[in-house]
Amino acid sequence: MSDPMGTWDVGPFGNDDAADFAYDLDEAPMQARVDMIGRALDRVIDAADDSGLPDAPRAVAAAALIAAQYPGGESASTRGPSTPMPQFPAYFRELAINALDRVITAPAWLTEDWDAKPEGPAWRRTIADLRNVLDPPQEEALFDI
Template sequence: MGTWDIGPFENDMAADFAYTLDETAQHQREDLVRATLIRTIQALDYLESPEGAEAVAAAALIAAQCPGGEPISTSYGPVEALPTYSDDLRPLAVEALDRVLAKESELAELWDETTNGPKWRQSISRLRTVLAPESGPQEGTPFGP
């Protein structure tokens, strides 16, 4: 996977996800984001890096619409207009991010092998805080740190 920065769309898989989202009919874009999050949450064993990168990108799209969320300003993100996402996607995005940070996650392992690993984890934590400002990472959950 080509990665050039820690941002949610700063890797090949997330950029490809953005392209797929742009190519998806407007009325089906929320369904694509939802399916991406659910696929990540339901990964039973090891979460592969491409799925993790797509989940982070999907969560960033939802967070961008939340109070305090940062807009997606990179040229690698979606170009087409996005729907206003349903509020019920927020807890799914949080759960998906927790899964991406879990022990059995290739994306987390790959980042932890770099000097930017802590910075990447902080960026995921900021996304999570925007999505669920009243809670931090959940200790004791199957996907908690």
């Protein structure tokens, strides 16, 4: 599928769709922002095939805004909305993880598009970094406690 968005950066808000989403969030009342983030994530999670993923750039941006509320994710939302975001419900963390996993699971036009670009590995690192903030790798225990 062709790239319907203009991109200028591998960050979560480095494309037209995500930048438009940031503007829409800035213009929305606080509770509407929570609903908008939840819907963006749900639409991607519920996508059965690639045709259901037009919201993938918005879901990545939404995941970045959620990650920004966790340790290590503070810089994830740079170039995003200019107004403060509400505190998101705790279950949004799992939604964001699931949405990021869906964005990189074939079929996924967004991942295919980035993989065709020289910046593809850097974009994948962005996704992995977001996911690691939301679901930090666990250290292995040397023995059972």
